[in-house]
Amino acid sequence: MIEAARVKEEPLANLANHIAGPALRSMKRNLKRILPASARSSRPGGPGMPGPYGRRSWAVGARHASPADGAYEAVYLVLRTTLRICAAMAVACLVPAFAQTALTWQQVKEKFAATNPTLQAGQINIQESKDQEITAYLRPNPNFSFTLDQLDFFSANPYRPFQYTEPLASFDYLHEREHKRELRLESAQKGTAIAASQQTDLERTLLFTLRTAFVQTLQAKQVLALAKDNIEYFDKELGISRARYKAGDIARVDLDRIESQLPQYQSDYETAMVSLRTAKITLQAMLSDRSPVDRFDVTGPFDFAEQLTPLEEFHTIALATRPDLKAAVEAVDKAETDYRLAVANGSTDPTFSVDFGRNPPIPVYMGVSVSIPLRIFDKNQGEKARTEIDIKHAERLRDAAQNQVFNDVDSAYFTVASAVNLLRGYRGADGFLARATSVRDTVSFSYQHGGAALVDFLDAQRDYRAVQVAYLNLIASYLTAAGQLNLAVGHEVIP
Numbered sequence: 001m002i003e004a005a006r007v008k009e010e011p012l013a014n015l016a017n018h019i020a021g022p023a024l025r026s027m028k029r030n031l032k033r034i035l036p037a038s039a040r041s042s043r044p045g046g047p048g049m050p051g052p053y054g055r056r057s058w059a060v061g062a063r064h065a066s067p068a069d070g071a072y073e074a075v076y077l078v079l080r081t082t083l084r085i086c087a088a089m090a091v092a093c094l095v096p097a098f099a100q101t102a103l104t105w106q107q108v109k110e111k112f113a114a115t116n117p118t119l120q121a122g123q124i125n126i127q128e129s130k131d132q133e134i135t136a137y138l139r140p141n142p143n144f145s146f147t148l149d150q151l152d153f154f155s156a157n158p159y160r161p162f163q164y165t166e167p168l169a170s171f172d173y174l175h176e177r178e179h180k181r182e183l184r185l186e187s188a189q190k191g192t193a194i195a196a197s198q199q200t201d202l203e204r205t206l207l208f209t210l211r212t213a214f215v216q217t218l219q220a221k222q223v224l225a226l227a228k229d230n231i232e233y234f235d236k237e238l239g240i241s242r243a244r245y246k247a248g249d250i251a252r253v254d255l256d257r258i259e260s261q262l263p264q265y266q267s268d269y270e271t272a273m274v275s276l277r278t279a280k281i282t283l284q285a286m287l288s289d290r291s292p293v294d295r296f297d298v299t300g301p302f303d304f305a306e307q308l309t310p311l312e313e314f315h316t317i318a319l320a321t322r323p324d325l326k327a328a329v330e331a332v333d334k335a336e337t338d339y340r341l342a343v344a345n346g347s348t349d350p351t352f353s354v355d356f357g358r359n360p361p362i363p364v365y366m367g368v369s370v371s372i373p374l375r376i377f378d379k380n381q382g383e384k385a386r387t388e389i390d391i392k393h394a395e396r397l398r399d400a401a402q403n404q405v406f407n408d409v410d411s412a413y414f415t416v417a418s419a420v421n422l423l424r425g426y427r428g429a430d431g432f433l434a435r436a437t438s439v440r441d442t443v444s445f446s447y448q449h450g451g452a453a454l455v456d457f458l459d460a461q462r463d464y465r466a467v468q469v470a471y472l473n474l475i476a477s478y479l480t481a482a483g484q485l486n487l488a489v490g491h492e493v494i495p
Contacts, residue, residue, distance in 0.1 A: 102297040104300055108214055108283075112210050112286065122198075132188050133192060136181075136188035144170070144171055146170075170356075183340055187334060194331055201327060207487075213279065215480055218298065218300055219279075222302055226465075226468050306420060315406065317489050324401055328394070342380055345383065350371065351372075352368075354367070355367045409485070411484075412481060413485060436463060436468070
């Protein structure tokens with residue numbers, strides 16, 4: 001995993017060498033079998049022995065080479081150059097095909113909305129609620145009945161079972177009064193509005209989780225870049241210390257103490273690599289992205305804004321846009337509609353009917369009737385009482401949601417303000433970042449020239465790393481708190 005990441009960061013020429021290396025070694029072995037033995041035995045050191053110049057023995061010891069050795073080297077150099085050029089061209093063609101543009105926060109949100117199964121399930125729930133509106137507004141179906149009366153299957157001489165049969169066909173229809181159908185439709189429409197607000201609230205919550213994962217990925221990238229810079233800086237310092245040791249400026253024990261710090265830098269780098277991969281995997285899971293982790297990347301500003309909008313403006317915005325509060329208000333309206341529907345359901349609905357029949361000697365006759373139920377005992381009293389209580393229940397939930405909005409906004413706002421106050425101390429020429437860098441460079445210069453103790457040098461290195469990591473963690477805390485404030489307000493007020 002680490003090797004793959006390092007190869008990815010190398011320049012194009014080095015990557016071409018990685019590809020061409022095995023082919024070059026195979027070609028070299030084939031040339032040794034093809035060319036005369038003299039071309040292989042005339043190098044300094046004799047056959048089968050390493051030359052005193054190592055891998056550069058042909059160049060350095062060219063004055064000792066024979067003509068056959070020169071032919072061998074010329075053929076090898078030409079083929080090596082050609083193969084490396086071909087490998088570089090292949091890499092240049094393949095890198096754009098495998099590279100993937102880093103996703104911005106807006107692109108991440110769009111991809112999340114298009115692929116997240118939880119959001120898609122919520123959209124299906126809204127469609128189901130809309131379909132219920134159709135059912136709520138349907139009229140009652142009319143009834144049709146057909147009757148054959150006075151069938152005489154038991155008479156004897158003569159046997160005429162249909163002689164006195166009287167056919168009868170009737171139609172009846174229930175007429176709903178007190179706007180029951182309209183109230184059912186209104187209740188269903190308000191239920192759809194509540195489902196839409198709940199879907200928006202679900203999206204608000206999931207976007208906060210998504211933003212947290214996005215910020216963690218950006219933070220992991222910054223920590224990895226810091227770890228890489230630290231280990232490169234320490235390598236330079238270690239090289240200087242080794243040179244000083246060879247010159248006799250420092251003791252062996254001081255060099256050992258400096259070299260003993262290297263595992264910590266390496267551990268920081270490896271830990272940052274693992275953290276970045278883990279953050280990417282978490283973000284990919286939320287986006288339903290199955291691409292390789294090394295090809296997935298995000299980009300965005302990893303910084304903070306010093307200016308904050310006044311708290312009262314956030315309160316106003318939250319009261320107007322917070323979807324869970326909107327759903328609670330809509331629940332009160334729906335409860336009031338349900339109560340009016342319960343009252344309407346307690347009213348009497350007549351049934352009108354018309355029938356046609358035959359009764360000899362009358363060939364055809366028609367009759368009408370009206371059926372009115374007597375609501376003496378059942379007047380829908382229980383449903384009226386329940387829906388009336390539901391209104392009070394929904395009002396209490398609305399008040400609780402409003403209180404929660406103020407609580408969430410206040411808590412998130414002061415968290416953001418606290419992070420901003422802490423971060424201000426890191427900026428500027430006299431900020432902690434500039435001071436830590438200045439102290440590290442100054443102590444390092446002094447130690448290299450014998451003006452500072454080893455303990456001071458190591459402390460300066462450690463303090464610099466601690467300040468840098470603390471700054472990155474504070475930026476991440478600020479961005480997370482900003483996401484929490486966006487969640488509390490109901491939409492993105494801090495990018």
